[in-house]
Amino acid sequence: MTEESTHDGDDEPALETDGSGDAGSDSVVRRDRFSGGPARSFLSSLAADRRIFEADLEVDRAHVVMLAEQGIIDAETAGEVLTALDTIEVDGHENLPDGEDVHEAIETAVIERIGDDGGKMHTARSRNDEVATCIRYRLREDILEAIETTLALREALLEVADSHTETVMPGYTHLQPAQPITVAHWALSYEGAVRRDTARLLAAYDRINESPLGGAAFAGTTFDIDRERTAELLGFDSVVENSMDASSSRDFLLETTQALSTHATTLSGIAEDVIIFANRGFVDLNDNYASTSSIMPQKKNPDTLELVRAVAGDAAGSVQGLTTTLKGLPRAYNRDLQRATTHAWDIVDAVTDASEVAAGAVATADWNEEALAAEAGEGFSTATGVADLLAANGLPFRTAHEMVAVAAENGADYDALEAAAQDVLGDSLESFVDPAAVEDALDPVESVASRDSQGGPAPDAVADQLESGRDALAADEAMLEETAGALEDTHEALRSEVTEYV
Numbered sequence: 001m002t003e004e005s006t007h008d009g010d011d012e013p014a015l016e017t018d019g020s021g022d023a024g025s026d027s028v029v030r031r032d033r034f035s036g037g038p039a040r041s042f043l044s045s046l047a048a049d050r051r052i053f054e055a056d057l058e059v060d061r062a063h064v065v066m067l068a069e070q071g072i073i074d075a076e077t078a079g080e081v082l083t084a085l086d087t088i089e090v091d092g093h094e095n096l097p098d099g100e101d102v103h104e105a106i107e108t109a110v111i112e113r114i115g116d117d118g119g120k121m122h123t124a125r126s127r128n129d130e131v132a133t134c135i136r137y138r139l140r141e142d143i144l145e146a147i148e149t150t151l152a153l154r155e156a157l158l159e160v161a162d163s164h165t166e167t168v169m170p171g172y173t174h175l176q177p178a179q180p181i182t183v184a185h186w187a188l189s190y191e192g193a194v195r196r197d198t199a200r201l202l203a204a205y206d207r208i209n210e211s212p213l214g215g216a217a218f219a220g221t222t223f224d225i226d227r228e229r230t231a232e233l234l235g236f237d238s239v240v241e242n243s244m245d246a247s248s249s250r251d252f253l254l255e256t257t258q259a260l261s262t263h264a265t266t267l268s269g270i271a272e273d274v275i276i277f278a279n280r281g282f283v284d285l286n287d288n289y290a291s292t293s294s295i296m297p298q299k300k301n302p303d304t305l306e307l308v309r310a311v312a313g314d315a316a317g318s319v320q321g322l323t324t325t326l327k328g329l330p331r332a333y334n335r336d337l338q339r340a341t342t343h344a345w346d347i348v349d350a351v352t353d354a355s356e357v358a359a360g361a362v363a364t365a366d367w368n369e370e371a372l373a374a375e376a377g378e379g380f381s382t383a384t385g386v387a388d389l390l391a392a393n394g395l396p397f398r399t400a401h402e403m404v405a406v407a408a409e410n411g412a413d414y415d416a417l418e419a420a421a422q423d424v425l426g427d428s429l430e431s432f433v434d435p436a437a438v439e440d441a442l443d444p445v446e447s448v449a450s451r452d453s454q455g456g457p458a459p460d461a462v463a464d465q466l467e468s469g470r471d472a473l474a475a476d477e478a479m480l481e482e483t484a485g486a487l488e489d490t491h492e493a494l495r496s497e498v499t500e501y502v
Contacts, residue, residue, distance in 0.1 A: 049102035051345060053093040055137040056102050057085050058494065059130060062233035063213065064121050065497050072223055073120045079501035081121045084113040086502065103127045103134075124223035128247040128333045129215040135341055136252065137234060140208045142348045143201055143256060144484055149355035150198040150263065151477055156363035157191040158469050160184070165459045165466075168444050169282065169372040170381060177379030180444035183367055185457035188465045190270050195469070197263035198476055204256045205483070211236035215246030218332030233497065235490030248332040250322075253344045257322050260351045261315035267351070267358050268312035271305040274361065278302050281371045286364035289357065304357050311354040318343040376444035380412035385441040385450060393433045399424070414438060 061082060068078035088109050097112065099105030111118035164183035171181035211234060214227035220243040227239045240246035277283040285302055293299035322343040325336055383404050390400035407420035417438065421429040429438065440446040452458035455465065
């Protein structure tokens with residue numbers, strides 16, 4: 001996917017009439033007065049607008065169909081414009097005439113093909129509402145692709161969990177051995193986080209999928225347009241009602257970038273954990289997700305996951321950059337918005353790629369069960385289980401905590417606990433708890449099995465989490481399929497409407 005910026009056009013009230021122009025002019029928008037000068041290249045975004053080329057053509061088609069249906073332009077003119085748009089699409093973005101942006105270039109190309117009547121395609125709209133619509137049209141497709149990668153990652157995490165419900169491993173806090181868990185419990189902790197990332201992106205999609213078309217420059221139009229009809233033709237769920245809000249707001253960009261940044265942060269956590277696990281010999285990355293050193297032949301480096309980790313910084317920077325660009329902008333349209341969209345394009349591409357790589361790395365990694373089991377009890381990680389056992393047998397938890405802490409200074413075995421009991425409690429450990437129960441509590445496998453509270457690492461608790469994770473994944477997959485299918489149906493429906501005129 002190309003990482004490119006997208007231009008927002010300035011408002012031009014004169015072009016909200018019938019929009020007829022002179023095909024011989026350097027610019028159908030700027031005319032000779034504003035067609036040159038040293039700032040022209042600084043203002044231009046035509047090359048960067050390749051990303052929304054197809055979106056602009058679809059927006060043009062829907063607008064022209066609506067204008068014809070409303071009797072604002074005649075059917076013959078509509079047919080000529082729509083035919084010209086088809087030709088322009090076949091020729092491609094690279095063959096557009098020069099222009100300040102893709103919107104102007106397409107309009108110029110139409111006028112070059114059919115004459116002044118081509119300018120009627122711009123009736124009752126501004127580049128302000130046009131570009132806002134194009135951004136939303138393209139961005140919603142990008143977000144659906146990003147959502148698809150989150151689903152693939154969730155599936156990979158669920159598969160890992162299903163395969164390792166009894167694979168014990170050390171769990172950490174502050175990067176110190178804390179309590180034994182399982183690989184399944186670790187994987188499901190991230191599945192839940194990615195599930196929420198999916199939900200945030202789906203919510204962002206809902207607010208992207210509103211049509212600003214018809215807001216014109218910002219003050220609406222005198223023409224009898226049908227905004228609901230263009231929204232329908234383009235597959236938007238609704239319209240952004242207020243015309244000023246429609247043309248100038250970019251909060252949907254900020255929300256989307258924030259949701260992507262949150263997902264990138266989740267990905268960074270997964271990447272960091274797997275990098276550490278690989279360093280400790282707990283997991284072996286597939287060669288497709290690792291590399292070697294150019295000088296040290298023995299090295300196997302988790303390079304792809306290091307880049308996944310880095311994307312979180314890029315995403316956070318984009319949120320800050322976009323927020324700063326939007327902060328304090330007066331209503332209605334300002335050219336600053338041309339720089340705003342760049343952040344969303346860059347990050348939706350980077351995060352989508354990172355999510356796909358993370359899913360592949362997790363799905364293909366090999367877990368070293370022996371090494372994990374050997375380390376699961378290190379650092380007296382079962383200490384909390386022993387303290388819980390003492391508390392369950394009547395000892396105040398804080399007293400049990402103190403006694404086990406004393407034992408931890410002298411070893412992680414029954415003898416150390418017995419000595420601590422004599423020292424702290426003034427009696428033998430056996431007088432408080434069954435020695436066999438203590439031995440079980442000291443065993444990482446038994447410790448994990450005992451932690452069967454909701455959401456815990458015990459196999460039965462994990463089974464419930466797996467079931468809820470699979471159910472949620474199936475529901476989101478169905479929603480994604482339905483949403484993507486509806487967009488495809490809308491595209492076909494618009495094509496059918498266009499054929500009525502061409």
